[in-house]
Each structure stands twice: as structure tokens, then as C-alpha cells.
Amino acid sequence: MSYGHRSPATGRMARSRRQEFILNSAGVASATSVVRTDLPVAGAELRERQLHTGSNASAGAAVDAGRQDRANCVRAxxxxxAVALLDGFDTQAIAFVAPAIAQDWRIDASLFGAVFGAGLLGLMLGSITLGPLADRFGRRAVIIWSTVAFGAFALLTPLAADVMTLAVLRFLTGLGLGGAVPNIIALTSEYAPPRVRATLVTIMYCGFPMGAVVGGLISAPLMSTYGWESVFVVGGLLPILLAFLLFWALPESASFLSRRKSAYEAGMPRSSPSDLQAATSGKSGLAVRELMSDGRGFGTxxxxxxxxxxxxxxxxxxxxxxxxxxxxxxxMSQAIHSLALLNGAGIVGGLAIGRLIDRGTPLMALGLSYLLAAVSIVGISVSAENASWVMTAITFAGMFVIGAQFGMNALATTFYPTAVRATGxxxxxxxxxxxxxxxxxxGGMLWGLGWKAQELLFLAAIPSLLAALAVHMLSVIARDPGGKAAGNATSVAE
Incomplete structure (x- = not known):
């Protein structure tokens, strides 16, 4: 076959095959190795053909491109x-220091419900608003600036002198924290080979609970020596330093660059998210609408x-x-270390669940995890008088609650196409x-109303049971070939 002369139809087929490869194949990391317009087929397939046709120069170039792909994947x-680790540290830093701040300011601990809520509200808004921005401008830029934002506002947190100011600063910190998470998950999933995608996403996101583990280990000595403010100083300086490394070394998503290249070749403005989406899916409209289209609505x-x-x-x-x-x-030391134990166990659970997902049993693994999470949380409540039993129950709760969240993060990446993955x-x-x-x-409201710790923990087990039921419903959709969402749900179930 001659690659030097191609008909327009052949060119369109080649571009389509390149695009399909970018969305679905393993080891794609370097945009330059997959969007070249002079190649009729994409990366891995081309390299395989070159190796079998005996072209030494071409084979050598293919091997070099493969090495670059792997290097970019590892780097990403x-x-x-690293971003997930610092995100986890800063997200949970307020929980480490809340008892100390309450004692220092001589206020009731129930007031921290509003502070916790403000930070998590920022996380929610950051996730919703910065995900679509990444689908438009790229994962890399949003990850870097989100990291700068949560580091800067964490660094300002020690200046707070009252609950209201503390809540505002936690809200602003949360915006940056929330913007980083969906994009590091999306970027990792787009570089990961399909056969180990859930495992690599899980390994990457292990940084989040690891940040909480590190925080639990260093917060107590930091506070005893330098005061609670030192926890936020550490949690602010490290992300800002990391942002410089990200600017220098973090690669952009090859899938995103390919979509932008396709839009440019079609004569469309690169800055238009609607046009970029149309170039890859043949449809126009807002990216958020795509989450409910093509049979994805009920599954979403x-x-x-x-x-x-x-x-x-x-x-x-x-x-x-x-x-x-x-x-x-x-x-106080036991209480802080309990969080380190919870998050450390979450890493073990997440890795195990990630492997089960890659082996083709995602919904069964997640449904069982949510059921066992509920049992473990009840176990914390009923064993409150025995420290050993409490720590054992906390270990299992971390394995199944945090581990299942890792699994859901990985699973959700398979539910949406690249064009709306970060949005989804x-x-x-x-x-x-x-x-x-x-x-x-x-929790803060019920604490203020006089609920006991055991009663609050019993209540916390109910959402896990409901999550198990929802996973079962998702599995029913996946098994129903006549259902409108069956095609999308099946991609999740497999």
C-alpha cells in the first residue's frame, strides 16, 4: 500500500481511526505521535506495521515514540x-486542627459544622465549574491554577481570627481543591492503557488518602510545637512549590490535543467548546447537555x-x-491517628477494588463494598467502649468507604467520551x-441538638446502604439490552 497518495475518503477514514485510537487504545501519551496528518493509522497500530514490514528506520522511530508514550504516562x-496528595492533606487539614482551634478560641465544636460545610461547598462548586473549563482549555492549565489557588488560600488561613473568616477561607480553598480532582482523574485515565486504567487511576488517587495519612502523622507534633497555624502553612507552601514543577513537567492530555487539532483542521475556532465537540462527536450544544444525551441520562x-x-x-x-x-x-492523639488509619486502609481497599474493576467485575465489587461499609460504620458505633475494636472497625470502614470512592472515580471515566470526560x-x-x-x-446540627456519637454513626451508615442499591440498579441497566442506556451502562459494567 502506498502512503504517499490518499483520496479524501481515505484521509477521512484515517483521521477517524486515529481519533478512535486516541479515545480507546493503550499507551497514548504524546500528542505529536498521534495527530500527524501524514500518517494513515495511529501510534501502536502503525508501529506494529512498521516492525512487521522490516523498515528499520520507521521501526526505530516507532519504538522511540512508544518509549515517549510510556514516559509521559508515568510522568502524568x-x-x-502529587497533586492528589496535597489535595488530600489540605482537604482534611481542618479536621486535624478543629479540636485545637475550638480549645484555643474557646468555642463549641459544633460550630465547625459550618466551617466544614463551607470548605466542601467550595469543593462542589470547583468541581462543577472547572471541569467544563478543562474540556475547553485543557487539563494541564486547570490543574496548575487549581493547585496554586488551594495552596494560596491555605497559606492565608492562619490569619483567620473568627469562625466566619475561617469559613470564607475554607470556601476559597475548596474551590481550588475541587477544580483539581476531576482533572487529575481525567488526565490519568486518558494516559492509562485500558487493561490497567482503573488500577492506574486508583494508584494515582491513592495520593489523596496518603495526604490525609501524612497529615495525621505530622499534625499532632506540628501543633504541639508551633501551634495549629503551622498545619496550614505547610499545606499552603507545598502546593505553590509543586505548581512550578507542574508548569515545567506536566503533559497535556493527548486526547484533548487531538480534538483541538481535529477542530483546527476542520476550520473551526479552537476556543469554541461547541465546535470542538462537534468535530469529535458530530453534535453541537453545551458539553453539560451531553451528559444526559445518547442514553446516558439515567446512568448519569x-x-x-x-x-x-x-x-x-x-x-x-x-x-x-x-x-x-x-x-x-x-x-487527641488517638483521634488524629484514627484519621490516618481510616485513610491508610482506604489505599489498600482502593487498590483491591481497582484490580477487581480491571478484571471485569466492577459493579459487584462496588455493591459489596458499600454493604460492608455500612456494616463497618455500625461496628464503630457498637464498639465505642473498646479502643481495639473501634480501630479495627475504622480500618474496615476506610477500606470500603474510601476504597469504593476510588472505584467510582475510575468507573466514571469509562462512562463518558473524551469530549465531555472532565465535565462528566x-x-x-x-x-x-x-x-x-x-x-x-x-452532623454539626445533630451534635448541637444533643445526639450521641453512637447515634450519629448509625445514621452515617444509611447512605452506604442506599449507594449499594443504586449500584444494583446500574447493574440492572447494564444487563438490559433493550434499555435506552444499555449501551453506556454496559461499557461501565464490563
Missing amino acids: VLLCA LLLWFIFFANLLTLYFLVNWLPSLLVRTGFS LGWALGVGRLGSFVGPLL
Whole structure:
């Protein structure tokens, strides 16, 4: 076959095949290796043909491109994991220091419900608003500026002198935190080979609970030596320093660059999200509408509910667990270390669930995880008088609550095409953040009304049961070949 002369039809078919490769194949990382207009087929397929046709020069170039792909993939995963680590540290920093601030300011701990809620409201709005921006301007820019934002406002937090100012600063910090998460997930998923996509997304997002683990380990000594303000100083300086490294080393999504290239070749303005979307899907309209189109509507609503329910439980635990344990007689150090244990166990659970998803049993693994999460949370409540049993129950709660969230993050990336992937993840996490806002706020209200710690924990188990039910409904859709959303749900179920 001659590659030097092609008909217009052949060119269109080649571009289509390149685009399909970018959306679905393994190891695509370098935009320059997949959007060249002089190649009729994309990356891995071309390299394979070159190796079999005996072209040494072409084969060598193909091997070099493959190495570059892998290098970009590793770099993207590691840098996104670093962002996730600092995101996790700053998200949960307020939970580490809340008991100390309450003692320092001589206020009731129940007032921190509004502070927790303000930060999580910022997370919700950041996820919803900055996800679509990334689909328009690229993952890289939004990740970098989100990291700068949450670092800067965390650094300003020690200046707060009252609850209202603290709540405002936590809200602004949350905007940056919320903008980073959907985009590091989307960027990682777009670089990951399909056969290990859920595992790589999970490994990357392990940085989030690892940040909480690190925070739990260093917060107590920092506060005892330098005061609670030192936790936010550390949590502010490190993201700003990381942003310089991201600017220098973080690659852009090859899928995003390919869509922009396709739009440019079609004579469309690069700055128009509608045109970019039309160039890849043949449709126009706002990206958010695409979340409900092509049979994705009911599946999207189920995903939103699962994110809402699980993040409600998760953020209730990470914000209130230390205070609840102190209230039941645990020391401050034990209470802070319980969060490190919760998040550390979440890493183990997330890795296990990620592997199950890659092996083709995602919905069964997630449904069972949510059921066991509910049992574990009830276990914390009923074993409150025995420190060993409490820590054991916290370990299992972390494995299944946080681990299942990792699984949902990875699963959601397979539900949406590249053109709206960051938007889809942003809205799922944004609606989930509404749950993370409601959970801590409701906990503070019920605490103020005199609810016991055991009663609050029993209540926190209910959303996990409802999430298990929603996962079952999603699996029913996937098994129904006649359902309107079956095609999309099946891609999730497989």
C-alpha cells in the first residue's frame, strides 16, 4: 500500500481511526505521535506495521515514540498523584486542627459544622465549574491554577481570627481543591492503557488518602510545637512549590490535543467548546447537555446519587470522627491517628477494588463494598467502649468507604467520551461534594441538638446502604439490552 497518495475518503477514514485510537487504545501519551496528518493509522497500530514490514528506520522511530508514550504516562500519573496528595492533606487539614482551634478560641465544636460545610461547598462548586473549563482549555492549565489557588488560600488561613473568616477561607480553598480532582482523574485515565486504567487511576488517587495519612502523622507534633497555624502553612507552601514543577513537567492530555487539532483542521475556532465537540462527536450544544444525551441520562443520575451518598458518609467521617472519638473519651492523639488509619486502609481497599474493576467485575465489587461499609460504620458505633475494636472497625470502614470512592472515580471515566470526560467527572464529583457538604453540616446540627456519637454513626451508615442499591440498579441497566442506556451502562459494567 502506498502512503504517499490518499483520496479524501481515505484521509477521512484515517483521521477517524486515529481519533478512535486516541479515545480507546493503550499507551497514548504524546500528542505529536498521534495527530500527524501524514500518517494513515495511529501510534501502536502503525508501529506494529512498521516492525512487521522490516523498515528499520520507521521501526526505530516507532519504538522511540512508544518509549515517549510510556514516559509521559508515568510522568502524568506521578505528578497527578502529587497533586492528589496535597489535595488530600489540605482537604482534611481542618479536621486535624478543629479540636485545637475550638480549645484555643474557646468555642463549641459544633460550630465547625459550618466551617466544614463551607470548605466542601467550595469543593462542589470547583468541581462543577472547572471541569467544563478543562474540556475547553485543557487539563494541564486547570490543574496548575487549581493547585496554586488551594495552596494560596491555605497559606492565608492562619490569619483567620473568627469562625466566619475561617469559613470564607475554607470556601476559597475548596474551590481550588475541587477544580483539581476531576482533572487529575481525567488526565490519568486518558494516559492509562485500558487493561490497567482503573488500577492506574486508583494508584494515582491513592495520593489523596496518603495526604490525609501524612497529615495525621505530622499534625499532632506540628501543633504541639508551633501551634495549629503551622498545619496550614505547610499545606499552603507545598502546593505553590509543586505548581512550578507542574508548569515545567506536566503533559497535556493527548486526547484533548487531538480534538483541538481535529477542530483546527476542520476550520473551526479552537476556543469554541461547541465546535470542538462537534468535530469529535458530530453534535453541537453545551458539553453539560451531553451528559444526559445518547442514553446516558439515567446512568448519569445513578452515578450522581452514588457519588452523593458515598461522599456524604466519607466526609462526615473525615470531619467528625476525631471530635466524636474525643467526646467518647479518646485522647487527641488517638483521634488524629484514627484519621490516618481510616485513610491508610482506604489505599489498600482502593487498590483491591481497582484490580477487581480491571478484571471485569466492577459493579459487584462496588455493591459489596458499600454493604460492608455500612456494616463497618455500625461496628464503630457498637464498639465505642473498646479502643481495639473501634480501630479495627475504622480500618474496615476506610477500606470500603474510601476504597469504593476510588472505584467510582475510575468507573466514571469509562462512562463518558473524551469530549465531555472532565465535565462528566466534574459534575459527578460536584454533586458528590453536595453530599460532602450536607454530611458534616448535618452532623454539626445533630451534635448541637444533643445526639450521641453512637447515634450519629448509625445514621452515617444509611447512605452506604442506599449507594449499594443504586449500584444494583446500574447493574440492572447494564444487563438490559433493550434499555435506552444499555449501551453506556454496559461499557461501565464490563
